[in-house]
Amino acid sequence: MAVDSTLPSAVGASVSDKDAKILHFIDEMTKNVDSVQERVLGEILTRNADTEYLKRFNLNGATDRETFKSRVPVVVYEDLQPEIHRIANGDKSPILSSHPISEFLLTSSGTSAGERKLMPTIHEELDRRQLLYSLLMPVMNLYVPGLDKGKGLYFLFIKAETKTPGGLVARPVLTSYYKSEHFKNRPYDPFNVYTSPNETILCPDSIQSMYAQMLCGLIMRKEVLRVGAIFASGLLKAIHLLQLNWKQFAHDIQTGTLNPKITDPSVRECMSKILKPDPELAAFITKECSEENWERIITRFWPNTKYLDVIVTGAMAQYIPTLEYYSGGLPMACTMYASSECYFGLNLKPMCKPSEVSYTIMPNMAYFEFLPHESSALELSRDSPPRLVDLADVEVGKEYELIVTTYAGLCRYRVGDILRVTGFHNAAPQFRFIRRKNVLLSIDFDKTDESELQQAIENASVLLKEFNTRVVEYTSYADTKQIPGHYVIYWELFVKDAANCPTDQVLSQCCFEMEESLNVVYRQCRVADSIGPLEIRVVKNGTFEELMDYAISRGASINQYKVPRCVSLTPIMELLDSRVVSKHFSPASPHWAPEPRHLA
Numbered sequence: 001m002a003v004d005s006t007l008p009s010a011v012g013a014s015v016s017d018k019d020a021k022i023l024h025f026i027d028e029m030t031k032n033v034d035s036v037q038e039r040v041l042g043e044i045l046t047r048n049a050d051t052e053y054l055k056r057f058n059l060n061g062a063t064d065r066e067t068f069k070s071r072v073p074v075v076v077y078e079d080l081q082p083e084i085h086r087i088a089n090g091d092k093s094p095i096l097s098s099h100p101i102s103e104f105l106l107t108s109s110g111t112s113a114g115e116r117k118l119m120p121t122i123h124e125e126l127d128r129r130q131l132l133y134s135l136l137m138p139v140m141n142l143y144v145p146g147l148d149k150g151k152g153l154y155f156l157f158i159k160a161e162t163k164t165p166g167g168l169v170a171r172p173v174l175t176s177y178y179k180s181e182h183f184k185n186r187p188y189d190p191f192n193v194y195t196s197p198n199e200t201i202l203c204p205d206s207i208q209s210m211y212a213q214m215l216c217g218l219i220m221r222k223e224v225l226r227v228g229a230i231f232a233s234g235l236l237k238a239i240h241l242l243q244l245n246w247k248q249f250a251h252d253i254q255t256g257t258l259n260p261k262i263t264d265p266s267v268r269e270c271m272s273k274i275l276k277p278d279p280e281l282a283a284f285i286t287k288e289c290s291e292e293n294w295e296r297i298i299t300r301f302w303p304n305t306k307y308l309d310v311i312v313t314g315a316m317a318q319y320i321p322t323l324e325y326y327s328g329g330l331p332m333a334c335t336m337y338a339s340s341e342c343y344f345g346l347n348l349k350p351m352c353k354p355s356e357v358s359y360t361i362m363p364n365m366a367y368f369e370f371l372p373h374e375s376s377a378l379e380l381s382r383d384s385p386p387r388l389v390d391l392a393d394v395e396v397g398k399e400y401e402l403i404v405t406t407y408a409g410l411c412r413y414r415v416g417d418i419l420r421v422t423g424f425h426n427a428a429p430q431f432r433f434i435r436r437k438n439v440l441l442s443i444d445f446d447k448t449d450e451s452e453l454q455q456a457i458e459n460a461s462v463l464l465k466e467f468n469t470r471v472v473e474y475t476s477y478a479d480t481k482q483i484p485g486h487y488v489i490y491w492e493l494f495v496k497d498a499a500n501c502p503t504d505q506v507l508s509q510c511c512f513e514m515e516e517s518l519n520v521v522y523r524q525c526r527v528a529d530s531i532g533p534l535e536i537r538v539v540k541n542g543t544f545e546e547l548m549d550y551a552i553s554r555g556a557s558i559n560q561y562k563v564p565r566c567v568s569l570t571p572i573m574e575l576l577d578s579r580v581v582s583k584h585f586s587p588a589s590p591h592w593a594p595e596p597r598h599l600a
């Protein structure tokens, strides 16, 4: 078994006292996984003993794992929805947590009704998130020296927030963090200096925000030592913005005046202190950007960049080739693994290849259990609780679904991520992110599952009825070759009367109808232009039979063959694309607005 017990000693300079303390903390946590987990569960059960939720299971003051596991059920979001709706509607009694719910965090994954999940959180969770962030740089400093000698160009954004009927704020976890005092008033740390002033990050208009952040990055280009965003898609969006607006950037820098389309007063004010006429830089931008070739654009603009700081694991792996193209193969550091429910852990070897990334879950963040993946498909009933494995007991090579019990009051909650154990650091297992359950298509923050796609197709097909036409088969593909990426849906149609087949206008309307039917995160990304218009590609009759023949020729069983609802393999894509008879795009953005929700 691969057990790693040491982090490398610092490259070049010696480890600072502050870093040494943090590395010691990581060492302690990873050596004492099981006892820390026992303590965490004890703390959670003690503090939440009088909550309505836990009282239901008659723990009678017990805080041990055995009793907890035998009495408390494993749940999914839908199981907690009645409690969550009560909290959202203003019930302040201790339902899930003895600590007051401070706000709701909106997940990017949706409920079966296509809405974002509302994760209740408590104020002190911010400290826990902050703690996990504080571990990242000391680990990075072990691998990359001198990061205190320059800045990080990070594209960070806030998103729209709403209020629940009871008055609690509901917003994404990163928006909550960037708007917190923890972030806004963070003490100066030479290892964490960003080119983006807070005002640009906190600008609610994401295009203005990105524009200002890019402008700062260009102005400070020689100081930039790392370039990043949370997910790969965010960084690519910023590059796309540069592609579209480089003339305006050059003009702003040439004249020392800010693009009048940037209207946010605090952004304008802070940019007025940074932006000065710099004809030399303006000429450089013009020279670099007017070339057709954008290969290595990141290293051309930011020549001192040592690595890209972006998550490229999971659904984001599709962006690795594009990022390699733009960065000339710079290392891509995936530093942490987190969610709205809980921040889980970090990558102790952040400079490893994307395909080798493993995250070490920190045992102090929550109480973690693991459902062996084979059993996660089975129905989990309250009468026969499944056998969940503790963090310290998972086995190398096996896959598990992650289950968390948090300080904020989630108990044995299925996060929906499938992880594989790759080894250990001290006694702490390390996990490769395998996939999120049930996600078929994803471009940015959106996650579309099979039933959502099916529903969208059914809704769109209604428009075909008057043409006596129906969709016989379909599959889909997340096309990320261009920025922004977009959903491609392949349709094989049965047209009864060739003289009355659906026109391009009708099929474009079908694209729009599908978009209207997709979940709220998809629609939000479309409105923000981080996903392009949905495309339907109509294929020749018989194409899906050919697809089946291909699968069977590759060993699939005829009896068990099912049409894949999402494809990505090159030969299959080539087959489909060679049979396309027409292409249609959604003519407009679907409806989306950050409205307060009505909760039953």
Ligand code: AMP
Pocket: 106, 107, 108, 109, 173, 311, 312, 313, 314, 315, 334, 336, 337, 338, 339, 340, 341, 415, 417, 433, 435, 436
């Ligand atoms: P959210 O539901 O919006 O809070 O997003 C959290 C989800 O994003 C996690 O449960 C994962 O599915 C995914 N995620 C977060 N961090 C990573 C990572 N480092 N690698 C892959 N997927 C991640």
